[in-house]
Structure formats: C-alpha cells, structure tokens
Amino acid sequence: MKRLIKALALSAMSMMLVCVTVNAQSRNKVRKLEYNSQYNYEVATLAVGVDGTKLVKVWGYGKTAEDAVRHAKELGVACAIFRGFPAGSNGSAAPTPAIVTDANAATTHEAYFVKFFEPGGKYLQYVNLSTDGVTTDRVKVNKKTYKVGVELSIAYDELRKEMEREGIARKLNSGF
Amino acid sequence: MRKMLMFSVALMLVASAFGQAKKPTIMVVPSDRYCITKGYSTKINNQGTETELPDYKKALQNDAELRMAISKMSGIMSDREFPLKDLEQELRNIANESAESAMLTGSGGSSVTESPIDVLKRTAKADIIMDLDFSVVKQGPKNSIMYTLNGLDAYTSKNIASSTGVGSPSTSASVELLIEEAVLSHMDEFCGRLQAHFDDMFNNGREVKIMVKVFDGSDVNLSDEYDYNGETDELSIFIEDWMADNTVNGRFSLSDATENFQRYEQVRIPMFYERNGRQRAMDTRTFVNNLKKFLAEAPFNLESKVYMRGLGEAWVIIGEK
Structure with missing residues (x-):
C-alpha cells in the first residue's frame, strides 16, 4: 500500500513538472513571437518635442543591453512610420498619426524598408537624441533577453518628408 | 536604379x-x-x-x-x-x-459695375x-x-x-x-x-451642396410634367435622375424639396472631367453647368442661371438667364 502511494505521488509530481515545463516553453514561444512581431510596439509619448520632433520612450529587446537599445531605436522609427504614437499621459502631448496610411506599405515597399532598417541604416538619421548612455530602465527578462527602455527624439517631420520623397507616404497637397 | x-x-x-x-x-x-x-x-x-x-x-x-x-x-x-x-x-x-x-473709372468716365x-x-x-x-x-x-x-x-x-x-x-x-x-x-x-x-x-468624389430653385417670374415649376426617354414624370424626378447618373456611384441625398426648390446635400461630384481629350479639374460650377445644359435641351427647353457660392456650393435657378 505504501509503495502504491509512493508511486502515485511520484507520477503526480512528474506530471506537474511536465506541465510546468510545457507552460514555460509555450510562454517562451509566445514571448519570442511577441519580440519578433511587426505589430508589437511598447511606446509612450513623454512630451511635445521641439519643432518637428517627437519625444518618446521606447522599450526594445535584445540578447545584450546594447542590442536592446538598438532594437528600441529601430522600433521608435518604425512606430512613427507605421503606427504613430499614443497621446502622452496627463495631456503632455496629443496623439501622433502614422506617417504611412497604406496598411500594406511595409510589404509593397519591402526592399526599401529592409535597406532602411539594416544595421547602421538610414533610419538612424531620424533618431536625434537618446539616453543610450544612461540606460537605467533595464530589465533582464530571462537568461537570454534584456528589455531596455530608452528616451528617443524622433525627427518626425524629416522622416515624413523622406517617406513622401520616396513615394511611400502621400503629401497633404498631392493631387491638387 | x-x-x-x-x-x-x-x-x-x-x-x-x-x-x-x-x-x-x-x-x-x-x-x-x-x-x-x-x-x-x-x-x-x-x-x-x-x-x-x-x-x-x-x-x-x-x-x-x-x-x-x-x-x-x-x-x-x-x-x-x-x-x-x-x-x-x-x-x-x-x-x-x-x-x-x-x-x-474708365477713359469715358464709366465706373465699375457692381x-x-x-x-x-x-x-x-x-x-x-x-x-x-x-x-x-x-x-x-x-x-x-x-x-x-x-x-x-x-x-x-x-x-x-x-x-x-x-x-x-x-x-x-x-x-x-x-x-x-x-x-x-x-x-x-x-x-x-x-x-x-x-x-x-x-x-469617392468631392462632397458639395447643390440647390435647384425657380425664379418667381417663371411660368414653370419643379412639379411640371414632361415626356423624356419614353417616360412621363415631374421635372424634379428627371433632375434627380440626372444627379444619380452624374454623381460618383450615384451618391447624393435630396434633403428637402417642394415645387419651388430642391436641396441636394452630400453630392459626390467627380474630381476630374474630360474636355478636348484632356482631364480637367471639376468644380461645382462646372458640374452644375452640365445640369443647366441638360435643362436647356428638349423636351425641357428651360433657361436657367448658375449662381456660384464658392468651390463647394452652387445654385441652378430655373426660369431666366
């Protein structure tokens, strides 16, 4: 009888362990999918920037803190182009619309964006200021991933003009 | 490249x-x-x-x-x-x-007509x-x-x-x-x-407002009946048909009407029209001028005046030029 109870307890424990591992695995899988998702932007507007710029805080992910900062810069520029920034808290800033209004612009102009966002690419021209020297907002999510929040100044107007020049965004006066 | x-x-x-x-x-x-x-x-x-x-x-x-x-x-x-x-x-x-x-003043001493x-x-x-x-x-x-x-x-x-x-x-x-x-x-x-x-x-076209009115000295009104394309109906119905045929996707709404006026709102006019083989920009005046031409043709044979109220509103007043 004692043996039976022991065997049952052992099997129950092993089943629990399997469940926990499976859960952790699926959690990691979901997390990985979220990191790589083109729709996942963790962005907050901090204040109204000076003429033509947007002051935002963006969180990026990476294997090292430096990678995460790089990712955050890329996300900041991508967010301005494809999604826009939300309104700042306590009325600090109004929402900013996306530069590109065509929902399929990323796929239509894929070749351009791949080159634009490549490491050291042109997108860096539109991130004017950042706090990557003082990355106080840093979390180690798991053994392999850092999550870092950086304050960025995005040159929104210049970025919009670049998209208009490339024919990706419509000008306000186009057609007239 | x-x-x-x-x-x-x-x-x-x-x-x-x-x-x-x-x-x-x-x-x-x-x-x-x-x-x-x-x-x-x-x-x-x-x-x-x-x-x-x-x-x-x-x-x-x-x-x-x-x-x-x-x-x-x-x-x-x-x-x-x-x-x-x-x-x-x-x-x-x-x-x-x-x-x-x-x-x-002109060289003959005339002043500008206003x-x-x-x-x-x-x-x-x-x-x-x-x-x-x-x-x-x-x-x-x-x-x-x-x-x-x-x-x-x-x-x-x-x-x-x-x-x-x-x-x-x-x-x-x-x-x-x-x-x-x-x-x-x-x-x-x-x-x-x-x-x-x-x-x-x-x-979807430019959204404009169009009014059809009648001069008080005119002997016609919008409820007068005509035979057009084998159908007998009131003038107001034929104007409405013209609107349906000439607006973008037939989009307009007749918000109010009597025998003396029709108020068309949310009229979607095309942005361009063709003239002498070239595309030209359409405005409400040009659009309404086409309605004027339609009314001038048989069987209506009506004279009308186009009064412009800016880029987005025009009136057609039937009865006189």
Missing part, C-alpha cells in the same frame, strides 16, 4: 493624365467664443434682436497670443506645402478692393475654415492650455478634421510657450485627419 526610373516615368504619366484637382483654400479663423470672451466683438441690431458678432480685425490687431498661434500654424502648413490664406491680409485686401472699385450681390460676396472666405479656440486654465500656481481646433468645410458645414485637448500644467512656462506647445502637439493629428478627408475626396 532602372526600377526607380520606370517608377518615376509611370508617376509622371499618371500626373499628366489626371492633371490637378481644384485645391481648397484654408484659413485660420478665431472661434466666436474666443472673440466674444476676449471682447473682440461688435453688437448689431438685427431686425430688433441684438446680436454679438466677432470682430476679427480687432482681435488680430490686439491679441499677440492669437497672432502667434496663427503664425505657428501657418508655418507648419506651409512646411506641408499647403499654405494658408491669411485672415488679416484678406481683410486688408477686401478694404483696398472696395476703395479701388469705388474710385476706378450688383448688390457682388458687394455682398466681397467677404473673407475660404473652402476650409480652421476654427481655433484656446484658453488658459489656472489651477493654483499652474497654468495649462485648453486647445480646440476644428476643420470645417465651408459648404457642407461638416467637421472634417479636429484636434482638442488640455495641455499638461506648468508653473514655470509662459503662456506663449504653452500655446506654442499646444499648436505643435495638435497639428500632426489635425493634418492626419485632413489627409484622410482628402483621401476620401479622391476615392
């Missing part, structure tokens, strides 16, 4: 094929509430009822904050290659035009009005700006773009700085909505 060259050539071809649509004019105007609360208003007696009207000239001459806000907005819109009509300059032009018109309607039409107007309102909200030592910007279509009276909000309170920043911040904060949202309105205009 070759692809880019081909893309540019394609773009140029499209541009030359479609030409340019009529560009609406935009003007920033301080809201009635702003002018009246700040004392920039005049009281008039309108047939026994005292009415308070905004005095824009007084507002622009005395309010530095308002001027700064308008100037900032003008700068942003110019940067977007959509320069604004300046209200102050427009008011000055109207005053000069009136004076010059009164003084001008009907009462011509004089009445000499007002500052734009196709889109940017109705601006802001006020300082005080919370103890803190100041914040309550800001509202509405983009109003002058003809359909629709609010086509807006942006509003209360800025974050500050104890140190000056009111001027807070106003500048409010303008900077809201302009992108406003322009985004304006862009969406223009996109809709290019996809």
Whole structure:
C-alpha cells in the first residue's frame, strides 16, 4: 500500500513538472513571437518635442543591453512610420498619426524598408537624441533577453518628408 | 536604379493624365467664443434682436497670443506645402478692393459695375475654415492650455478634421510657450485627419451642396410634367435622375424639396472631367453647368442661371438667364 502511494505521488509530481515545463516553453514561444512581431510596439509619448520632433520612450529587446537599445531605436522609427504614437499621459502631448496610411506599405515597399532598417541604416538619421548612455530602465527578462527602455527624439517631420520623397507616404497637397 | 526610373516615368504619366484637382483654400479663423470672451466683438441690431458678432480685425490687431498661434500654424502648413490664406491680409485686401472699385473709372468716365450681390460676396472666405479656440486654465500656481481646433468645410458645414485637448500644467512656462506647445502637439493629428478627408475626396468624389430653385417670374415649376426617354414624370424626378447618373456611384441625398426648390446635400461630384481629350479639374460650377445644359435641351427647353457660392456650393435657378 505504501509503495502504491509512493508511486502515485511520484507520477503526480512528474506530471506537474511536465506541465510546468510545457507552460514555460509555450510562454517562451509566445514571448519570442511577441519580440519578433511587426505589430508589437511598447511606446509612450513623454512630451511635445521641439519643432518637428517627437519625444518618446521606447522599450526594445535584445540578447545584450546594447542590442536592446538598438532594437528600441529601430522600433521608435518604425512606430512613427507605421503606427504613430499614443497621446502622452496627463495631456503632455496629443496623439501622433502614422506617417504611412497604406496598411500594406511595409510589404509593397519591402526592399526599401529592409535597406532602411539594416544595421547602421538610414533610419538612424531620424533618431536625434537618446539616453543610450544612461540606460537605467533595464530589465533582464530571462537568461537570454534584456528589455531596455530608452528616451528617443524622433525627427518626425524629416522622416515624413523622406517617406513622401520616396513615394511611400502621400503629401497633404498631392493631387491638387 | 532602372526600377526607380520606370517608377518615376509611370508617376509622371499618371500626373499628366489626371492633371490637378481644384485645391481648397484654408484659413485660420478665431472661434466666436474666443472673440466674444476676449471682447473682440461688435453688437448689431438685427431686425430688433441684438446680436454679438466677432470682430476679427480687432482681435488680430490686439491679441499677440492669437497672432502667434496663427503664425505657428501657418508655418507648419506651409512646411506641408499647403499654405494658408491669411485672415488679416484678406481683410486688408477686401478694404483696398472696395476703395479701388469705388474710385476706378474708365477713359469715358464709366465706373465699375457692381450688383448688390457682388458687394455682398466681397467677404473673407475660404473652402476650409480652421476654427481655433484656446484658453488658459489656472489651477493654483499652474497654468495649462485648453486647445480646440476644428476643420470645417465651408459648404457642407461638416467637421472634417479636429484636434482638442488640455495641455499638461506648468508653473514655470509662459503662456506663449504653452500655446506654442499646444499648436505643435495638435497639428500632426489635425493634418492626419485632413489627409484622410482628402483621401476620401479622391476615392469617392468631392462632397458639395447643390440647390435647384425657380425664379418667381417663371411660368414653370419643379412639379411640371414632361415626356423624356419614353417616360412621363415631374421635372424634379428627371433632375434627380440626372444627379444619380452624374454623381460618383450615384451618391447624393435630396434633403428637402417642394415645387419651388430642391436641396441636394452630400453630392459626390467627380474630381476630374474630360474636355478636348484632356482631364480637367471639376468644380461645382462646372458640374452644375452640365445640369443647366441638360435643362436647356428638349423636351425641357428651360433657361436657367448658375449662381456660384464658392468651390463647394452652387445654385441652378430655373426660369431666366
């Protein structure tokens, strides 16, 4: 009888362990999918920037803190182009619309964006200021991933003009 | 490189094929509430009822904050290659035009002909009005700006773009700085909505208002019956049929009608039409002129007059030229 109870307890424990591992695995899988998702932007507007710029805080992910900062810069520029920034808290800033209004612009102009966002690419021209020297907002999510929040100044107007020049965004006066 | 060259050539071809649509004019105007609360208003007696009207000239001459806000907005819109009509300059032009018109004479001593309607039409107007309102909200030592910007279509009276909000309170920043911040904060949202309105205009046609009226000396009215294309019906029904055939996707609504008038709203007219083998920009006058031609043909054989009320509204008055 004692043996039976022991065997049952052992099997129950092993089943629990399997469940926990499976859960952790699926959690990691979901997390990985979220990191790589083109729709996942963790962005907050901090204040109204000076003429033509947007002051935002963006969180990026990476294997090292430096990678995460790089990712955050890329996300900041991508967010301005494809999604826009939300309104700042306590009325600090109004929402900013996306530069590109065509929902399929990323796929239509894929070749351009791949080159634009490549490491050291042109997108860096539109991130004017950042706090990557003082990355106080840093979390180690798991053994392999850092999550870092950086304050960025995005040159929104210049970025919009670049998209208009490339024919990706419509000008306000186009057609007239 | 070759692809880019081909893309540019394609773009140029499209541009030359479609030409340019009529560009609406935009003007920033301080809201009635702003002018009246700040004392920039005049009281008039309108047939026994005292009415308070905004005095824009007084507002622009005395309010530095308002001027700064308008100037900032003008700068942003110019940067977007959509320069604004300046209200102050427009008011000055109207005053000069009136004076010059009164003084001008030909070599034979004749003066310039002006009907009462011509004089009445000499007002500052734009196709889109940017109705601006802001006020300082005080919370103890803190100041914040309550800001509202509405983009109003002058003809359909629709609010086509807006942006509003209360800025974050500050104890140190000056009111001027807070106003500048409010303008900077809201302009992108406003322009985004304006862009969406223009996109809709290019996809579904320009939305305008059309009135069909009858001169009182005319011996016809809209309930008179005619035989057209094998059908016998009232004139008003044939005009409605013409509207359905000539608007984009047959989109219009007849909001009110009697035997003497028809009010068509939300009429979507095409942005372009073809003339001499080339695409030209369509405006309400051109569209309504086609209706005039239709009415002049048999079996109607009606004379009519086209009266234009700007880029987005026109009247056809049946009975006389």
